[in-house]
Amino acid sequence: MLAGDFGAAKQKAIEFIFEYGTALNAPYLVPVSSVAGGLDTSKYSHNYYKKYGMDALFSEFNLNSSEKVEIPMVEVQTVTTISLTDIEQSDEIGVDKEIHDYCVVSEEYSKAKGMHCLFTCAPYHSGLIPTFGEHLAWMESSAVIIANSLFGARTNTESLESAGASSLSGRTPYWGLHCPENRYATHRFQIDCTVEHDRDWGLLGYLIGEIAQENIPVITGLEYRPTFDELKHFGASAASSGGVELYHIVGITPEAHTMEMALGGQKPKEIIHISEKDIKSVYKKLNTQVESDDVDYIVLGCPHYSLNQVQELIWLLNGRVVNPSVEMWVYVPYTIKLMCERQGYAQTLKKSGVRLLADTCAVVGNLAPEGTRYVATNAAKQAHYLPSVMNVQCFYGSTEDCVEAALSGKWKGGF
Numbered sequence: 001m002l003a004g005d006f007g008a009a010k011q012k013a014i015e016f017i018f019e020y021g022t023a024l025n026a027p028y029l030v031p032v033s034s035v036a037g038g039l040d041t042s043k044y045s046h047n048y049y050k051k052y053g054m055d056a057l058f059s060e061f062n063l064n065s066s067e068k069v070e071i072p073m074v075e076v077q078t079v080t081t082i083s084l085t086d087i088e089q090s091d092e093i094g095v096d097k098e099i100h101d102y103c104v105v106s107e108e109y110s111k112a113k114g115m116h117c118l119f120t121c122a123p124y125h126s127g128l129i130p131t132f133g134e135h136l137a138w139m140e141s142s143a144v145i146i147a148n149s150l151f152g153a154r155t156n157t158e159s160l161e162s163a164g165a166s167s168l169s170g171r172t173p174y175w176g177l178h179c180p181e182n183r184y185a186t187h188r189f190q191i192d193c194t195v196e197h198d199r200d201w202g203l204l205g206y207l208i209g210e211i212a213q214e215n216i217p218v219i220t221g222l223e224y225r226p227t228f229d230e231l232k233h234f235g236a237s238a239a240s241s242g243g244v245e246l247y248h249i250v251g252i253t254p255e256a257h258t259m260e261m262a263l264g265g266q267k268p269k270e271i272i273h274i275s276e277k278d279i280k281s282v283y284k285k286l287n288t289q290v291e292s293d294d295v296d297y298i299v300l301g302c303p304h305y306s307l308n309q310v311q312e313l314i315w316l317l318n319g320r321v322v323n324p325s326v327e328m329w330v331y332v333p334y335t336i337k338l339m340c341e342r343q344g345y346a347q348t349l350k351k352s353g354v355r356l357l358a359d360t361c362a363v364v365g366n367l368a369p370e371g372t373r374y375v376a377t378n379a380a381k382q383a384h385y386l387p388s389v390m391n392v393q394c395f396y397g398s399t400e401d402c403v404e405a406a407l408s409g410k411w412k413g414g415f
């Protein structure tokens, strides 16, 4: 590949991976079984595409090559991460026509190169479930932390360039979380309070992320077993307030059957006790900057919702209709949207005035109804990013709190 026997693009790809590994002192490369990445669909790359075309865009943005090369089919299973719009509703949600057209072209190009157009940060809801010990090259921090922690697969958080190069070369450098010796917990978090629903799991993740930063937490002391969806909230939060890519929960996650196994026989560098007061302080931090109790826009589905979470929302709404002054947008993978239509959930949500959107999200697509000032969300990651990304003020709370805000137009949540 390096000698160019498989074409110029694969040569560029393996050169990039080789340099990446050399810089990190990786002893060798490993084959990856899947890549989560895809094309850059930012406004900046859009201008580049208009000037030079898609192959040049992929060469520059995914292979770090200013020389344009013809891009072949991907070497390994490659799925696209989140996009800037739901192309079936671009007009209704106010997405610029140029961006919409660019996303359409980008999707066609990705399909032609053999990528699977999942356009989600939750590829595991669309059938991409890695097995224990598999090497991956995934982007998107909320997906990476799930792949490492809950599936026991091995991936670092890749960039657009390294994921693109892995999709064509099928390789990644053996470093970081690919190496078993780097996967042991370093910091123990002892939970001394009850953590019992999505709001608390988001807060706990946010708090642990802030403290752990790029270290590896092991969590002990939980009173009950969290659901997969609660752990989705937890992981996405820990990866946004800090850089956590892997955590362990003794008795729950696959590399932590016991404390000794999670720590690799070592002592933790630190033992941190978490109380209800600590969790409450994060709640206050995520809710401090709101000057009114009005709510204009509710954001659910970060990370992208599962079918079960959509059903829970329908139960909470219980046939009631969203206040006319509020927009409630729920973000899901396209496959879940199709299942929602099959189950009748999409139709039920529509009757309640809720918009179901696939392939995108508020933060990545900068999506909000015109004039939005006050957002409510059950996702700490959205509450973390939206104020700076979209210049809005944000309430954070449970799904129940968000539903009540959608019905009344007022935030009544609390801790």
Ligand code: F3S
Binding pocket: 082, 121, 142, 236, 301, 302, 303, 304, 331, 360, 361, 362, 363, 364, 381, 382
């Ligand atoms: Fe996914 Fe967007 Fe949240 S990419 S994790 S829904 S910020």
